[in-house]
Amino acid sequence: MQTPVCELCAATNYLCSGCQAKLADGRITELDVQVAHLLSKYKEKFALQKVQFDRALDLGRMAIILTSSDVSHLVGRGGKTAQALSKELGKRVRVVHSTTDSRALLEQILLPVKPTGVNTVFTQKGKQLKVRISRNDVVHLPTDLDSINRVLHSLLGDNAVLVFE
Numbered sequence: 001m002q003t004p005v006c007e008l009c010a011a012t013n014y015l016c017s018g019c020q021a022k023l024a025d026g027r028i029t030e031l032d033v034q035v036a037h038l039l040s041k042y043k044e045k046f047a048l049q050k051v052q053f054d055r056a057l058d059l060g061r062m063a064i065i066l067t068s069s070d071v072s073h074l075v076g077r078g079g080k081t082a083q084a085l086s087k088e089l090g091k092r093v094r095v096v097h098s099t100t101d102s103r104a105l106l107e108q109i110l111l112p113v114k115p116t117g118v119n120t121v122f123t124q125k126g127k128q129l130k131v132r133i134s135r136n137d138v139v140h141l142p143t144d145l146d147s148i149n150r151v152l153h154s155l156l157g158d159n160a161v162l163v164f165e
């Protein structure tokens, strides 16, 4: 199993100086550490030995877990692993395959809502990336707008905006 923290830190509630430094400078987050602990705890029970957990994104009432191994390994049979994580974290859990394509990742996060378009526009303030969503879909967004905006900015930059129309 691979997680953003080392194997020893995943298995204990203690962070070594290396993992502590990663946490301090923001290369990993508290949620990454929390998920690594849970996966380590469930390693035998849910056969997670081959799982590669890359990072977790905190979206308020939802957590996105990014993996570069098979998504089904982390979802578990009948969704059991994801359900256990969800219960422990107190958040809905969505397992998504890691990608360097930020737009593709954003689309996974927004599901079941599909943006009607993503366009670059030029404004007086400079270049802006507009992610267009139908007004009717607002109620179907998987989590709150503040959390979505936060993740939007971290994935696509500060100039990205959600537009409802």
Ligand SMILES: [Zn+2]
Pocket (backbone or CB within 6 Å): 005, 006, 007, 008, 009, 015, 016, 017, 018, 019, 020
């Ligand atoms: Zn460590």
